[in-house]
Amino acid sequence: xxxxxxLSLFDLNEQQSSILYDIRLxxxxxxxxxxxxxxxxxxxxxxxxxxxxxxxxxLGVSNGAALGTMLAFVFFESFEFSRPLLAFAGxxxxxxxxxxxxxxxxxxxxxxxxxxxVIVTTFLSSVIVMLTTLLDAAKLRSFTFWLLGDLSQxxxxxVYLSFAAVIIGTIILTSQAxxxxxxxxxxxxxxxxxxxxxxxxxxxxxxASLVVGAAVAASGSVGYVGLIVPHLVRLSVGSDNRLVVxxxxxxxxxxxxxxxxxxxxxxxxxxxxxxAITALVGAPMFIYLxxxx
Amino acid sequence: xxxxxxxSVGYGEYDVLSAVSVEMRPGxxxxxxxxxxxxxxxxxxxxxxxxxxxxxxxxxxGRPLETMSRxxxxxxxxxxxxxxxxxxxxxxLEFVLAGRFVYGNNFGWETEKDVxxxxxxxxxxxxxxxxxxxxxxxxxxxxxxxVLARALATGARVLLLDEPTANLDLAHQAMxxxxxxxxxxxxxxxxxxxxxxxxxxxxxxxxVIMLKAGKIAAKGPPSEVLTNxxxxxxxxxxxxxxxxxxxxxxxxxxxx
Numbered sequence: 001x002x003x004x005x006x007l008s009l010f011d012l013n014e015q016q017s018s019i020l021y022d023i024r025l026x027x028x029x030x031x032x033x034x035x036x037x038x039x040x041x042x043x044x045x046x047x048x049x050x051x052x053x054x055x056x057x058x059l060g061v062s063n064g065a066a067l068g069t070m071l072a073f074v075f076f077e078s079f080e081f082s083r084p085l086l087a088f089a090g091x092x093x094x095x096x097x098x099x100x101x102x103x104x105x106x107x108x109x110x111x112x113x114x115x116x117x118v119i120v121t122t123f124l125s126s127v128i129v130m131l132t133t134l135l136d137a138a139k140l141r142s143f144t145f146w147l148l149g150d151l152s153q154x155x156x157x158x159v160y161l162s163f164a165a166v167i168i169g170t171i172i173l174t175s176q177a178x179x180x181x182x183x184x185x186x187x188x189x190x191x192x193x194x195x196x197x198x199x200x201x202x203x204x205x206x207x208a209s210l211v212v213g214a215a216v217a218a219s220g221s222v223g224y225v226g227l228i229v230p231h232l233v234r235l236s237v238g239s240d241n242r243l244v245v246x247x248x249x250x251x252x253x254x255x256x257x258x259x260x261x262x263x264x265x266x267x268x269x270x271x272x273x274x275x276a277i278t279a280l281v282g283a284p285m286f287i288y289l290x291x292x293x
Numbered sequence: 294x295x296x297x298x299x300x301s302v303g304y305g306e307y308d309v310l311s312a313v314s315v316e317m318r319p320g321x322x323x324x325x326x327x328x329x330x331x332x333x334x335x336x337x338x339x340x341x342x343x344x345x346x347x348x349x350x351x352x353x354x355g356r357p358l359e360t361m362s363r364x365x366x367x368x369x370x371x372x373x374x375x376x377x378x379x380x381x382x383x384x385x386l387e388f389v390l391a392g393r394f395v396y397g398n399n400f401g402w403e404t405e406k407d408v409x410x411x412x413x414x415x416x417x418x419x420x421x422x423x424x425x426x427x428x429x430x431x432x433x434x435x436x437x438x439x440v441l442a443r444a445l446a447t448g449a450r451v452l453l454l455d456e457p458t459a460n461l462d463l464a465h466q467a468m469x470x471x472x473x474x475x476x477x478x479x480x481x482x483x484x485x486x487x488x489x490x491x492x493x494x495x496x497x498x499x500x501v502i503m504l505k506a507g508k509i510a511a512k513g514p515p516s517e518v519l520t521n522x523x524x525x526x527x528x529x530x531x532x533x534x535x536x537x538x539x540x541x542x543x544x545x546x547x548x549x
Contacts, residue, residue, distance in 0.1 A: 052380055110380075178401070182391050185379050192341060192374070193447070194367030194395035239381045242402065 030154040031260045031274070032253035033162035034219045037169065037211035039252025042226020043244050044173045047180040048204045051110050052231065052289055056212045057223035060120030064094025065216035066147060067124050070131050084161055088213030094120055095205050149222030149275020151260050158218040165214030170249045172207040176200050177241035184239065222256065222275045224282020229255055231289065294319060294483055295340065295451050300349030302339050309335045310507045317451060319481035322474060324488060324498030324515070328528055331504040333487045337453045340485065341370045364395045371449035373457045376440050378429060385439050386424040389415060392443040414446040417472055433460035441469055445476065452476065452484040458493065470497040491545040495519055503527045519543050
């Protein structure tokens, strides 16, 4: 992408063409799908939970998917679809666990949700670490990289799957956007004004699990995308989820592709995991949002 | 239109409401009075289907409420409750348009009619120029009026108001209840209004219900219900009664 040589798309030798179509393009496509996935999941969860800090990574949902992926990796390696399937299941279970823990008699406040997310995240991390003892050294290294969010293993199959998931997930979330506008004001308000709250919750949790599961199975836990992107989108288009959700998908795709380009080139020829770049931007933003709340 | 027959509502072991009956009729306002914890808010939450009664029946135009979808209930019944703050920068107009949710399809945007109704409701509530203001920048009283505007924008025929005047100055208290009365008189709506202000109830309500410990202690026109005996019984307060020199309605003065 930033090569010193001028290339024409129509005049590539076999090696160049292979680099472009088998390595670079799937990686960019996957980055775009992962970014869109995490951003729409963040936008949906934030409105549903009335909490601008809700984010798949911070809520432990990404780690749930990571654990699912890892279980598939360790125990069902021969079964191709076991990774995304178990990632989806892991994401959904983690989400339900955090949601249940965060609820109290007095409702759900920001701190309680974030704390529940931390607890679930650390618990799942420790299970993941225990499972890594079952891996050999070479696998362990690639796994560690993957865990931090890594797009370098992009395959066509992974791209297709993530693409399908993010299209379905974004359509479902956008279809619930108007209901989410009411949920964002308050669950009771939403109910009073005709939203079938439990149905919307199921659809949002379901589609967030779907997109996060697919994204994590393909690229590991890229953090903070779901926090940064919807926040920036809201600054420019306002809070209406009918705009926030689709624009988050686009902005998330761009954000992760850019972050990955930096990750790939900053210390070339060595690579950084893309999750390290997104966290570098995201963690200070989390503190900023927390203080502003 | 909305009929409540002999309902009991409870949380866990005990009943918060027992044997309560209410008949809401087009054009009429019911003032709901009672000490804290008497079950007033529980009654309103039951009337709009949030809580299910343990026994008894609620019907809207003859149809049991529990057989209706959430959308159908919301088309007919609007609630004005105390509002929590939202952490997202929602504008006043967006907030009021939320009241039109049941008239759109999923992906749909509001129609011009929705926006017109929302703007009309805002202007009725003395909020014409507030449309683009973020909700979080409003004072308590302004928020309360926006919440009323949202309920009016729904066009619902049944209005349930939980202490709508709590944060309002004198002028806006009267404005709010006048708006509710207009909606009832002119469009055949019906309202239940919870208030702690007995005089406001006397002025604006056609009927008054006094709740005590989940049971109806008295029910009827304000002049019949607002008596020394009932007020002593429900609020444990001695009161002097006379007539409001301007409206001729009963006036209650608590004796401290």
